[in-house]
Amino acid sequence: MKLTKMKTTSKIKFTTAAMALVILMASCSKKDDKIFEESSTIRLETAKQELRADLKSSPEGWKLVYFPMSTEALTVVPGANKSYSFLFKFTDDTHVQMKSTLDLTRLETSEYALKLGSTLKLEFSTYSILHDLADASFAEPGMGGRARGGEFEFLSYGRADRDLIFQTNRKHVELRFERATKEDWVDMNATISNILATDFVAPGYVFSASREGTKLKDSILTLTKTGTKTVTLYTKTTNPTTGVVTKTLTRRAGLGYGTKGIYIMPGIEFEGKTFYFFQWDATNKKFVSKIGDITAEIAGTSDPKFL
Known part of the structure; x- marks a missing residue:
C-alpha cells in the first residue's frame, strides 16, 4: 500500500510540474509574441518617421x-x-x-x-x-x-x-x-533630352551585359527619342550558306527620361535580374545599370554588326 501511495504521489507531483512548465512556456510564448509585435510596430513607426523626413529632405522635391x-x-x-x-x-x-x-x-x-x-x-x-x-x-x-x-x-x-x-x-x-x-x-525632360541630342549620338546603339569585365551578352538596340519614346532590342544572325542577315525582334519597351538617367519599362531581364534604370556616365558617354555583379550598358557604336 505504501509503495502504491508513493507512486501515486510521484505521478501527481510530476503531472503538477509538467502542467506548471506548460503554463510557464505558454506565458513566455505570449510575452515573446507581445515583445515581437511591439518591436515590429516600433520598427515600422521608426521607418515611417524616417521616410517622412526623407520625403521633405529634397529642396526641389x-x-x-x-x-x-x-x-x-x-x-x-x-x-x-x-x-x-x-x-x-x-x-x-x-x-x-x-x-x-x-x-x-x-x-x-x-x-x-x-x-x-x-x-x-x-x-x-x-x-x-x-x-x-x-x-x-x-x-x-x-x-x-x-x-x-x-x-x-x-x-x-x-x-x-x-x-x-x-x-x-x-x-x-x-x-x-x-x-x-x-x-x-x-522643363521636366530637358536634361536627358539634351544629352540624347548632343552627347549620345551614334550610327547605332548596343545593349551589353558583363560580369567583372567579361562580356556575357550584347544586342542591337534602337532608340526612338521623340514622340512616343521607345526602345527596341534585336539579335542579328547570318545564314552560313546564303550569307543573308536576319534581325529578330526580342524586346520592345517604353523609354522615359529621369533626372540623371533613362528608364526602360518593362525592364530588360538578364540572369534573373531586371534592368530598368540606366544612369548617364558622362565620362564614357553611355548609360549604365549595375545589379549585384552584373553591369548592363547602353552605348553608341559604329560596329557594322550592330547597325
Whole structure:
C-alpha cells in the first residue's frame, strides 16, 4: 500500500510540474509574441518617421517617371509603353505640391499620408493629377475609354543611393523617386533630352551585359527619342550558306527620361535580374545599370554588326 501511495504521489507531483512548465512556456510564448509585435510596430513607426523626413529632405522635391501600363502587352493595349513624369514636393507632414507631363498647365497641392500595415505605404489621399491615370474619363485617345492603369498607393522599399524606392500597391511595379532639380520644374525632360541630342549620338546603339569585365551578352538596340519614346532590342544572325542577315525582334519597351538617367519599362531581364534604370556616365558617354555583379550598358557604336 505504501509503495502504491508513493507512486501515486510521484505521478501527481510530476503531472503538477509538467502542467506548471506548460503554463510557464505558454506565458513566455505570449510575452515573446507581445515583445515581437511591439518591436515590429516600433520598427515600422521608426521607418515611417524616417521616410517622412526623407520625403521633405529634397529642396526641389522628387521626380518620378511612371509607366502605369508597363505590365500590359503592347499587342493588346496600344500605348502601353508610354511614360508620364511627375514632380512631387512634400512641403510638410500632410501636403504635397505636384506637376506632371500629363498637363503642364496644372500645378496642384494635394494631401498625402504615410500608413502602417504589413509594410509602410505612401498614399496620395486626395484627388490630384496622379489620380487621372486611374480615371477612365482621362483615357488616352485610341484606348476605347479605358483608364491608363495608374495607382496612387506606393509601398516603401528603402533607398538606392540617394533615391527612394517604392512598389505600386496592386501591380508591384518598382518605382524610383529621384531628387529633382530647379531645372526639372521648368522643363521636366530637358536634361536627358539634351544629352540624347548632343552627347549620345551614334550610327547605332548596343545593349551589353558583363560580369567583372567579361562580356556575357550584347544586342542591337534602337532608340526612338521623340514622340512616343521607345526602345527596341534585336539579335542579328547570318545564314552560313546564303550569307543573308536576319534581325529578330526580342524586346520592345517604353523609354522615359529621369533626372540623371533613362528608364526602360518593362525592364530588360538578364540572369534573373531586371534592368530598368540606366544612369548617364558622362565620362564614357553611355548609360549604365549595375545589379549585384552584373553591369548592363547602353552605348553608341559604329560596329557594322550592330547597325
